[in-house]
Amino acid sequence: MVCQDRKYTIIALAAGLLLITAASCKKTWEDVPLEQFTEEYVWDVEDSLGVKARGFLGALYKFLPEGYNRLGNDLLDAGSDDAISSATGATDVQRLSTGSFNSINNPDDQWNTCYSNIRKASLFLNNFHKVPLNIKMADGSSAKKAWRAEARFIRAYSYFELLKRYGGVPLMGDEVRQVNDDLALPRNSFEEVVNYIVSECDKAVDSSWQDPIEDSRYGYVTKGAVMALKARTLLYAASPLFNGGNIEAGNPLTGYTNYDAERWKLAAEASKDLIDYNKFSLQTEFKKIFITPGNREVIFAKLSGNNKNVETNNAPIGYASAVSQGRTSPTQELVDAFPMGNGLPITDPASGYDPNFPYANRDPRLTYTIFYNGAQWLNRSVQTYEGGLDKPNTNVQQTRSGYYMRKFMGAYESQTGYSDIPHPVMLFRYAEVLLNFAEAQNEYAGPGQDVYNAVQAIRERAGLNPFQLPAGLTKEAMRQLIRNERRVELAFEEHRFWDIRRWKIAEQVMNSPLHGMRIDVSSSGARTYTITQVLAAKFRAPAMYLFPVRYDEVAKNPQMKQNPGWE
Structure with missing residues (x-):
């Protein structure tokens, strides 16, 4: 479950960062061989700039979620009802969408990764006090508090990643166990893990830790990121899967053993606190959120160097000037979720939807999220009709649904090729916070004006006209509207896969076939x-609402209980 310790703390993950730091020094020799970083070397009592400690802390960021094409070259969303993999053979992500995984071959098993990061974060928190850091934040306060808050956040975030996958997991606290210690720990309850994450967030959000949100802090944990983690954790905790819909009644590992509406209130208050913090706002243009570094909608993002990876992995295949793999095939179910430009669902007779022109006059977010036949790209129209340039029906990898993913890509509509641009992974953004608040507040108190305002702000930014919602919606009608708004606004951002689980609707949406659009063009x-x-999805309820705990963890630890329905 945790890494074994040695006499010396080995920090292999930080080596790259320390090498970069060392390059700026005049020395041409190593104080300590890079393969043997001792505790004394890292927690240097004379390092007033905290160079070595910063390298250690920076390495923790590396193992935050990657986001794009991280599961065997596929997006996690290709394991939901929003997309499928374009690959024709068996894929890792298809095991998730067809239920063909277990405790040995789970493609999204994050147990070891998360506990490794938890361990390293605790090492930092237990030893950083030795470093005489003499760096000030923009407000004049010591950076020491901010650095500790960063480590505390990353540890809490790792626990959240475990919580949403497995339910209750062993809590390590600040303890870093040694190889000779008793490592056969039981799982803590779901409630205990939620309370721990919230407590860690509260500790990190200290009133003396300022959050000026300067461009220099882009990509680093800030107070806003900590508040967002707390809000998301409480939203999950209040959701049907865990709050009243426990997959095994009376089992404290898989959720609360009772329903409590006050959990929705806590979730709403946490999101409202972040809204009232007034440091973030919606980016004016939806398509620029993901390619404009430092915009105020981004609460926390994992950064990478400029590249063209999203485009080459996922854009349409038929462009000789810009080779792409077309890896992600959005489903018709997702396309149909986008309303018309007037805000009405396509199923509404008054919407103006024409099945003979299915992409005309739609929500502008459709164009910025999905490539459909006729969309503009690289100076020509996308051709996903049968035999078209982007669906040639040859043995090359191509769309299986008649659609390609467009989101996160640069503005290449009139260009002839790709260039290297930023592709930050959005771990938290303001639109999600508004939707989190709207959902929780609606569930607790019904669709008041504050719920309307939050949802309408997102619809207005999307370009819907009118963007206003019908007056007098019931709680149930608003619930469905908010869920659909999450689906289209947050598509491909690793929300849908977890949303259909926490809402406990996966057994409905993932036991129905997934579809695409075939377009035939006549000689005229x-x-x-x-x-x-395009795919016969399968969801085995109730077991698949949670992942199985790794087989080796259960086999070696008699106190480690497996989740219901798994071996």
Whole structure:
């Protein structure tokens, strides 16, 4: 469960950062061989700039979630009802969408990764006091508090990643166990893990730790990121899967053993606190959120160097000037979730939806999220009709649904090729906070004006006209509207996979076939649109609402209980 310790603290993950730091020094020799960083070397009592400690802390960021194409070259969303993998053979992510995984071959098992980061964060928190850091923040306060808050956040975030996958897990606290210690620990309850994450967030959000949100802090944990983690954790805790819908009644590891509406109130208050913090706002243009560094919608993002990876992995395949793999095929279910430009769902007779022109006059976010037939890209129209340049029906990897993913990519509509641009992974952004608040407040108190305001702000930014919601919506009607708004606004950001679980609707949406659009063009140019099945998804309830605990953890630890329905 945890890494074994040695006499010396080995910090392999930080080596790259320390090498970069060393390059700026005049010395041409090493104080200590890089393969043997001792505790004394890292927690240097004379290092007033905290160079070595910063390298250790910086390495923790590396193992935060990657986001794009991280599961065997696929997005996690291709394991939900929003997309499928374009690969024709068996894929890791398809095991998630068809239920063909277990405690040995779970492609999204994050147990070891999270506990490794938890251990390293605790090492930092237990030893950083030795470093005489003499760096000030923009407000004049010591950076020491901010650095400790960063480590505390990363540790709490790792526990959240475990919580949403497995339920209750062993809590280590500040303890860093040694190889000779008793490592056969039982799982803590779901409630205890939630309370621990919230407590750690509260400790990190100290009134003396300022959060000026300067460009120099972009990509670092800030007070806003900590508040966002607390709000998301409480939202999950209040959700049906854990709050009243426990998959095994009376089992404290898999959720609360009772329903309590006050949990929704706590979640709403946590999101409202972040809204009232007034440091973040919606980016004016939806498509610029993901390619404009430092915009005020981004609460916390994992950074990487400029690249063209999202485009080459996921854009349409038929462009000789810019080779792409077209790895992600969005489903018809996701496309149909986008309303018309007037805000009405396509199923509403008054919406103006025309099945013979299915992409006309739609929510502008559709164009910025999904490539459909006729969309503009690299100076020509995308051709996903049968035999088109982007769906040639040859043995090359291509869309299986008639769609490609567009989101997160640069503005290449009129260009002839790709260039290296930022592709930060959005771990928290303000639109999610508004939707978190709207959902929790609606569940607790019904659709008041504050709920309307939060949802309408997002719809207005999207460009819907009118963006206003119908007056007098019931709680149930608002619930469905908010859930759909989350789906289209946060598509491909690793929310849908978890949302359908925490809402406890995965057994409905993932036990139904997933579809795409076949487009045939006649000799006269007439187009025929036919919805076709592209994948027979499968969800085994109730077991698949939580992941199985790794087989080796259960096998070696008699106190480690497996989740219901798994071996």
